[in-house]
Amino acid sequence: MSELRHVGQAAPRPEGADKLAGRTRYIHDIKRPGMLYGKIKYAEHAHARILNVDTSKAERLPGVKAVLTAYDTPELRIGFLRDNFALKRDKVRQFRDEVAAVAAIDPDIARQAVELIEVEYEPLPGVFSVEEALADGAPLVHETDARGRPLTTNRLALEFSHDSGDVDAACSAAAHVVEREYTVPRVQQSCMGTAGCIAEFDGRGNLEMLVKTQIPFLAQRDYARALAALGLADKSVRVIVPALGGGFGTGLDTHVYEYIAILLAWRAGKPVKILFERDEEFAFLSPRQSAVTRIRQGCDAEGKLLFRHLEVSQDNGAYTSWGATFPSVMLMPATSLYRVPNVRFESRIVYTNNTYCQAMRGYGNPEVTLPIESSLDELAEAAGIDPLDMRRINTNRPGDVTPMGLKIGTCGLEECLDKTAGRIDWRAKHGRQRALKRGVGMASLIHVGGGGKIYRSDGSGIILKLDDYGTVNVNYGGVEMGQGLHAALTAMVAEALGVLPARVVINQTDTATCPWDVGTHASRGAFMAGNAAILASDKLRVQIFEWAERIYPVEVAKAIARAGAEGKAADVPTGFDFESVGRERFDLKDGWLFVRDAPDHPVFRISLGKLLRAAHFPPEGDPSTVFAAEAFYEPPTQLPDWKKGVGNMSANYTFGTQGVEVEVDVETGDVKILALAFALDVGRVLNPQTLAGQVYGGIAQGVGYALYEEVKTDRGRILNPNFTDYKIPSAADIDFPIELDFIETDDPSGPFGAKGVGEPGLVPTAPAIANAIYDAVGVRITDLPITPEKVLAALIEKQRPACPGAPTPQPLMRP
Amino acid sequence: MTIDNSMQISFELNGSMRRARVEPHERLIDLLRDVLGETGTKEGCGEGECGACTVLVEGRAVNSCLFPAPEVEGLRVVTIEGLCGEGLQLSPVQAAFLEGGATQCGFCTPGMVVSTVALLGENPAPSASDIRNALTGNLCRCTGYVQIVEAIQSAAAKLSAGGEA
Ligand code: FES
Ligand code: FES
Numbered sequence: 001m002s003e004l005r006h007v008g009q010a011a012p013r014p015e016g017a018d019k020l021a022g023r024t025r026y027i028h029d030i031k032r033p034g035m036l037y038g039k040i041k042y043a044e045h046a047h048a049r050i051l052n053v054d055t056s057k058a059e060r061l062p063g064v065k066a067v068l069t070a071y072d073t074p075e076l077r078i079g080f081l082r083d084n085f086a087l088k089r090d091k092v093r094q095f096r097d098e099v100a101a102v103a104a105i106d107p108d109i110a111r112q113a114v115e116l117i118e119v120e121y122e123p124l125p126g127v128f129s130v131e132e133a134l135a136d137g138a139p140l141v142h143e144t145d146a147r148g149r150p151l152t153t154n155r156l157a158l159e160f161s162h163d164s165g166d167v168d169a170a171c172s173a174a175a176h177v178v179e180r181e182y183t184v185p186r187v188q189q190s191c192m193g194t195a196g197c198i199a200e201f202d203g204r205g206n207l208e209m210l211v212k213t214q215i216p217f218l219a220q221r222d223y224a225r226a227l228a229a230l231g232l233a234d235k236s237v238r239v240i241v242p243a244l245g246g247g248f249g250t251g252l253d254t255h256v257y258e259y260i261a262i263l264l265a266w267r268a269g270k271p272v273k274i275l276f277e278r279d280e281e282f283a284f285l286s287p288r289q290s291a292v293t294r295i296r297q298g299c300d301a302e303g304k305l306l307f308r309h310l311e312v313s314q315d316n317g318a319y320t321s322w323g324a325t326f327p328s329v330m331l332m333p334a335t336s337l338y339r340v341p342n343v344r345f346e347s348r349i350v351y352t353n354n355t356y357c358q359a360m361r362g363y364g365n366p367e368v369t370l371p372i373e374s375s376l377d378e379l380a381e382a383a384g385i386d387p388l389d390m391r392r393i394n395t396n397r398p399g400d401v402t403p404m405g406l407k408i409g410t411c412g413l414e415e416c417l418d419k420t421a422g423r424i425d426w427r428a429k430h431g432r433q434r435a436l437k438r439g440v441g442m443a444s445l446i447h448v449g450g451g452g453k454i455y456r457s458d459g460s461g462i463i464l465k466l467d468d469y470g471t472v473n474v475n476y477g478g479v480e481m482g483q484g485l486h487a488a489l490t491a492m493v494a495e496a497l498g499v500l501p502a503r504v505v506i507n508q509t510d511t512a513t514c515p516w517d518v519g520t521h522a523s524r525g526a527f528m529a530g531n532a533a534i535l536a537s538d539k540l541r542v543q544i545f546e547w548a549e550r551i552y553p554v555e556v557a558k559a560i561a562r563a564g565a566e567g568k569a570a571d572v573p574t575g576f577d578f579e580s581v582g583r584e585r586f587d588l589k590d591g592w593l594f595v596r597d598a599p600d601h602p603v604f605r606i607s608l609g610k611l612l613r614a615a616h617f618p619p620e621g622d623p624s625t626v627f628a629a630e631a632f633y634e635p636p637t638q639l640p641d642w643k644k645g646v647g648n649m650s651a652n653y654t655f656g657t658q659g660v661e662v663e664v665d666v667e668t669g670d671v672k673i674l675a676l677a678f679a680l681d682v683g684r685v686l687n688p689q690t691l692a693g694q695v696y697g698g699i700a701q702g703v704g705y706a707l708y709e710e711v712k713t714d715r716g717r718i719l720n721p722n723f724t725d726y727k728i729p730s731a732a733d734i735d736f737p738i739e740l741d742f743i744e745t746d747d748p749s750g751p752f753g754a755k756g757v758g759e760p761g762l763v764p765t766a767p768a769i770a771n772a773i774y775d776a777v778g779v780r781i782t783d784l785p786i787t788p789e790k791v792l793a794a795l796i797e798k799q800r801p802a803c804p805g806a807p808t809p810q811p812l813m814r815p
Numbered sequence: 816m817t818i819d820n821s822m823q824i825s826f827e828l829n830g831s832m833r834r835a836r837v838e839p840h841e842r843l844i845d846l847l848r849d850v851l852g853e854t855g856t857k858e859g860c861g862e863g864e865c866g867a868c869t870v871l872v873e874g875r876a877v878n879s880c881l882f883p884a885p886e887v888e889g890l891r892v893v894t895i896e897g898l899c900g901e902g903l904q905l906s907p908v909q910a911a912f913l914e915g916g917a918t919q920c921g922f923c924t925p926g927m928v929v930s931t932v933a934l935l936g937e938n939p940a941p942s943a944s945d946i947r948n949a950l951t952g953n954l955c956r957c958t959g960y961v962q963i964v965e966a967i968q969s970a971a972a973k974l975s976a977g978g979e980a
Contacts, residue, residue, distance in 0.1 A: 012913045019921030020909040022855020022895035026922065029854035190956050192859045192867060193922040245857075245922030246956050278860040482920025482957045689916035693962050697919065700959030723864035723954060731950040731960040738961060 005590065006491040006501050007752045010689040013487040014506065015243075015480065024243045027196040027212050032271040035198065036065050038264045039110035040257060040274070041100040041117045042284060043092035046353040046716030047126035047139065050091055050119065053100055057116035063109035066268040067117075068260070069100045073267075074229045076259050078222065081156070082146035084319035084356075086226075086259035091124070093141050093318035094355055095716050096284040098256050103264040103272045126353035127154060128715055130292065130313045133350045141318055141351035154351040156316060160327035162335055162645025164403040165342030170307035174298030176382040181294045182371040183783035184766075185710040186287040186315075189360050190728050193245010195285055196275035199261035205235045207265075211258055214251030214479050215519035216241050220511045222254040226262055241509040247481035248701075249359035250285060252521050253321040257284075282721030286358035287711045289323050290315050295371040297340075303385040303393045307342035310334050310368060314349045317356030324349050324357075326364030328454050329522075331645045333369050336402035336653075337446045338376070338394035343403045345645055353716045361698065362759045363522065365447055366705060366766060370784065373443035373767035377774065386430065387771065388421050391444060396655065405638075405646045406653060410745035410755075412681030413444060413655035419741045423677035424659040430775060437666055438674070439775025442659040443764035449683065449747070449755030450651025451635040452522030459634035460528035461515025464493065464536045466627040468616075470591050470608035472499055474506045476532070477517030478525045483758050484690030488526040489533060491687055492751055496537035498588030499608065515630060523654070523756030526686060528633060530751025535631035544611070545583040547625050548593055551614050552586075552606065553579045559603035573599035635749070651749035654757055656680035658699075658764040662772040666795055669788030671707060671773060676765075679741040683755035691757065692740055698761015699738060700729045706766035708785045824888040828853070829897025837884040844868045844879040846887075847894060855895040855925050859954065866953030869926035869933075870894045876933035878952075895925035898932065908932055908970045915966030919957035927953045931967050939975055943968065 018024045055067045070089035078084050088097045100117050104110035127133040127141065133154040144150055145157070171177060197211035207227060213219050216239040223237045244251070257274045265272040276285060294311045316324050327347040334345045380390035395417060400408040420442060421427070429440045451458040463475040474493055480486045486506050494501040507513060517528070556578040563572050576599050585595050591608045598604040615625045640647025661674040678699060685691055708727045712719040720726045746753035766784055774780050779794035825834040828851065835850055844861075847853045847870070859867030861880045868880040871893040898906045905913060908931050918924040927950070934941060934949045941949065946964050955963065 010916075012916065013918070015921075016913045016918055017903070017905060019918045019924050020895075020905055020913050020928065021899050021903075022853075022925045024921050025854070026857075028858065029848075191920070191922075192865065192954065192956050193857070193920065194859075244920060245859075246920045248956070278862065278865075482922075484919070689962075693916045693919055693958055696959035696961040697957045698959075701956070722862055723860055724862075728954060728956060729959070730952075730954060731947040731964065734960050735944065735947055738959075 004495060004752065006494040008685055009491065009687065011487065011491065011501060011687060013484060013690055014490050015486055026193050026243045026245050027198070027210060028193065028275060030198060030210060030242060032198055032200055035271040035273055036103040036105060036268055037107040037110045038101060038103045038261050038272045038274040039107070039114045040098050040260060041114045043095055043097035043099055044119065045092060045121050045123050046095050047124040048092050048121035049124060050088065050099065051122055052120040054118040055100055058102055058113040061109060061113045061116060063105045064102055064113045065105065065270065066103040066264050067100065067113070068263055068267060073263050076226050076229050077146060078254065078256065078259060079319050080253070080322050080324060081320040083142060084256065086256055086263060094353055095718070096355055098260060101260045101264060103268050126716060128352055128354055130315055130350045133352045141353060156320065156324065156349040156351060158324060158349050160331060160347045160642045160645065162331055162343055162345040162404065167307045167309050167342045167344040170342040171298055174306045175301040176379055177296060177298035178375055178378040178382055179296040180375060180378065180782060181292060182374065183292050184290060184367050184370060185784055186290045186357060187360065187705055187709040188282055188287045188711055188726060189248040189250045191246030191248060191250055194276040194278060194281040195250060195255065196273065197258050197261050198271055198273045199265040200271035201265055205232055207235060207237045207262065209237065209239045209258070210242055211239060212244055212251060213239070213241060214247050214481065214521060216479065216509055216511050217477055217516045218519055219254050223262065226259055230266060239511045241479050244479060244481035247479065247520070248361045249363065249521065251479070252359040252519060279721040282726060283718045286321055286323065286356055288360035289326050289357040291367040293368055293371045295375045297375050297379050299379055299383055303380070303383050303390050305338055305340040305394045308334065308340045309344040310371065312347040312368065314347065315352050315354055316349050317352060317354045319356040321356060321358040323359045325454060326367065328642060329364035329452065330368045331404055332406065332448065333365055333372055333446055335404035335645065336406045337369065337372055337444065338391065339396060339400065341403065354713060355718060359521065361701065362763050365445065365759070366763045369443065369445055369763050370767045370770065373764060374770050374780065374782065377771045387442065388417065388426050391417050396446070405648050407648050409652050409749065410683065410747045411653070411655055412743035412745045415743050416655055416657040416679035416681060417444065419679035420657040420659040420677045423739050424661055424675060426659065429661065434776065437776050438661065438663045439772045440659060440661045441768045441771025441775055442657055443767035443771060444655065444657040445760055445763040447654045447760050447763060448522050448650035449654035449757065450527055450749045451524045451637060453637045453639050453649045455518055456639060457518055457634065458637060459632055460517040460532050461630060461632040462529065462532035462536050463515055463628065463630045464497065464540055466540070466612055468609060468613045470499060470612060471503050471505055472497060474504060475514040476506065476529050477509060477514040478529055479509050479520040481520065483525065483694050484687065485525040485529065487690040488686040489529045492530040493533045493537065495752065496534045497540060499591045503591055515632065523758035525758065527750060527754065527756040530754065532631050532633040534751055535633055536629045539629035539631060540627060541588060543625065543627050543629065544588060544593070545586040547615055548586050548611060549581065549583045550619065550622060551611060552581055554619065555606050555610065555614065556603060563603055572603055573601055576604065578604065652683065652747045652755050654681055654755045654760055656760050656764065658768045660768045660772045662769060662776055664773055664776045664791060666777060669792030669795065671769065671786060671791060673703065673736045673769070675737050677739040679743060680757060680760060681743040681745050681755065682757050683747040683750045684744050684753035685742050686752065686754050691742065694758060695740055695761045696738060698759065699765055700734050702762035702765025703733065704729045705762060705784060706769045706786055708787065710785050822885060824885055826887040826889060827891045829893055839885060841884040842880055843870070843882040843884045843887060846884040847879060853894055853896055857922055857925055859922065866930060867923050867926040869929045869953065871929055871933060874933070874936060876930050895929055898928065907973050908935070911966045911970035911973065915962050915969055917958065917963040917966035923953060923955040927955065927963060931970070935971055935974060940971055941967070
């Protein structure tokens with residue numbers, strides 16, 4: 001690769017100065033003329049029949065402009081399985097079900113109006129766990145599916161499974177087998193900027209949605225369906241994405257409140273804003289799915305993995321979002337983290353009367369990496385092999401094709417293992433610090449780094465348009481939510497096209513101006529945008545060089561004449577035939593057009609802006625030109641067959657290893673992280689500053705997931721809807737050194753060799769910590785979060801002498 | 816019948832005298848954002864838990880979501896907008912955050928920067944752990960705080976070499 005000028009530089013993010021100055025406009029900051037404020041009346045039961053909704057008092061409150069219930073609005077079916085409704089008519093299935101909604105001239109009046117709505121219910125028995133939901137005679141959360149066909153079970157008709165090789169035979173042949181169950185809780189994405197939207201119709205009945213989303217184009221399609229249900233099928237929808245105060249997966253679905261804003265705006269004939277307050281965000285926005293995973297793994301006497309078997313149960317809550325498809329991503333680590341020849345993966349996804357769940361960073365991956373990597377340590381112990389060696393023996397390697405059919409191209413896992421081991425001084429410390437109650441642990445990850453095909457298209461379009469001054473306007477449908485997409489894309493456009501980063505302007509994400517993109521998820525943003533930008537830049541360079549072929553002789557002749565007029569003719573090198581330069585000899589760098597073999601003198605260079613302005617006034621008989629190019633990049637991947645769990649879903653795979661050192665206070669159960677190291681195969685560093693920032697942030701979320709975050713519920717009611725009771729890491733919690741190593745494997749599929757790296761930070765953190773705790777004090781915590789209470793209970797349990805009559809602990813089973 | 820308890824106040828906001836009519840229980844953040852249109856200050860929780868709404872009142876960092884608007888009568892209030900210098904100039908702390916990659920989504924950033932200015936006013940050379948402890952009231956979900964702490968240390972170093980926060 002030729003020398004990179006902008007890619008790889010630690011440039012500050014382009015939108016950063018506005019963020020620092022408080023100038024960035026989030027949905028919170030936007031007001032439209034005449035705008036009303038919407039508020040929603042939520043259910044007061046986890047499961048109940050709605051008998052009556054009385055909105056008369058709310059309607060009479062001065063300042064109220066619209067009140068809606070399911071009885072006076074068309075039915076809007078929404079969600080991944082279309083099992084959810086904008087407003088609930090017959091029954092409520094979770095505490096956050098939307099029963100009515102109000103729009104008023106200010107938020108306080110809207111709030112008061114909601115309180116005046118009276119709803120009569122007939123409570124129904126509910127189900128609040130996978131076991132309850134699947135018990136014989138359990139009440140049904142949904143009596144019918146979206147097409148009205150009767151349902152007989154709470155289990156969703158979504159299948160994600162895999163069975164390759166012969167797991168049973170491998171299990172019998174294995175020298176060592178371990179088995180255990182692991183639990184991960186619901187957690188809240190906790191974006192600092194809460195969710196919100198403004199729905200507005202224009203005089204033609206077209207809808208404009210300003211909305212906090214990561215999927216503007218899928219949202220456009222969803223809203224268009226809603227308009228059709230309102231009898232507005234011929235109207236258009238425009239989705240505009242303001243600055244996002246974090247995303248982390250919350251924007252991968254359209255949400256009920258968005259449809260309610262649309263209904264209210266249509267009814268009131270005014271723009272309507274719905275903005276979540278923090279307690280609403282906790283209680284009424286979907287958290288990350290919880291999961292219970294049973295895992296069995298076995299190896300031969302030398303530690304080579306022979307098989308892996310996972311059974312995952314997911315509590316879906318009352319409705320279905322894209323988050324229900326977590327097992328689609330779980331398949332990847334289940335089948336492909338380390339070499340394992342025989343794999344079985346089974347999953348079941350179950351309706352309950354809990355809050356329904358959605359995506360979060362990592363999308364199923366951390367949920368099963370905890371069991372896989374914890375179990376691997378157990379297996380290493382059973383086999384008498386050092387956990388680092390166990391991982392090295394089984395490491396993935398370039399050229400592998402995994403049981404899922406993932407084609408591993410570049411793979412830096414072995415290097416990541418060694419780097420991390422070195423950073424945390426594994427050989428000197430592992431198993432040697434029990435007296436100090438200190439331990440080290442590690443865990444690795446695999447993740448999609450080249451898109452993740454879980455939808456029919458995994459593509460992204462881009463438009464690059466040059467203005468008269470050589471500024472490139474970039475219209476890209478992906479969403480900047482803090483992850484650094486714009487920083488990476490700026491460098492890549494500058495590099496690929498040949499302009500200065502300061503001349504790259506990324507426009508607001510808007511379905512009216514940007515080409516289609518499937519959404520910003522699966523760590524795909526920079527990977528997709530970069531590949532699309534390279535394609536579009538190549539086209540634009542062709543346009544520029546074609547035009548240069550015509551205008552270059554004219555402009556150079558003028559420049560030489562000017563030099564002559566200034567008495568500098570003698571400085572101009574002679575002998576270069578600038579009159580007939582073929583387009584293939586031109587190049588563009590940092591906004592200057594030049595001929596590769598021309599003498600190094602200013603008269604032979606033309607600034608891009610000058611070249612472009614000249615195009616409005618072409619030589620006689622020459623057609624004028626515009627300079628814009630669009631490109632659509634679709635990665636060379638397969639939509640997997642989910643029942644078989646086979647398909648190469650990404651153009652490349654990211655690998656990494658985290659190592660931690662902890663100290664456990666055996667009096668209190670407190671776990672203190674002393675140091676953390678992370679080596680990550682990123683393909684190529686696009687911007688070391690934003691990359692490190694994104695990875696640090698992921699690690700902090702991983703620490704929260706491991707040690708304290710949990711959405712607590714009681715029979716479906718959320719108990720901790722605030723940051724006092726739901727703790728996320730504060731600055732004082734991340735008080736340990738973090739060492740990052742980025743391994744550059746230069747992946748051929750990636751833009752400039754880069755892989756997607758948005759999610760990996762948090763994937764292996766919890767198992768690395770759990771393994772370190774085991775090393776420190778010999779207890780294995782299998783359910784997150786690893787609270788001091790759980791550690792203390794495990795320590796007490798460990799010390800209890802086995803007394804006669806007490807149930808003997810189950811030996812690790814073999815089937 | 817509603818009784819009008821509102822009162823007229825005047826205070827200095829980012830160097831200019833401002834007058835406003837406020838309700839007794841009105842929050843300072845609403846006065847700033849909704850009435851005066853200074854939307855740089857953010858509301859992340861409304862409960863005093865996240866620090867996104869931090870502003871300076873007489874140089875002290877306060878959570879404007881808890882601070883009663885009438886109490887700024889006669890006082891000097893500085894928000895993120897007021898830290899910027901002439902034109903588009905960023906203050907040293909803002910510039911250090913930008914150059915150090917200490918902002919991501921940016922939602923916590925105004926509060927984080929304002930808290931930093933207050934911290935450096937009290938402790939011009941804070942250690943990393945002083946910074947972490949001083950910022951426990953400012954939550955950030957994006958950064959893991961690492962580059963924030965580094966940026967604050969670099970700002971402190973620059974300021975001690977001369978300059979105003
Ligand atoms: S908004 Fe004031 S502390 Fe969170
Ligand atoms: S930068 Fe997003 S919350 Fe701090």
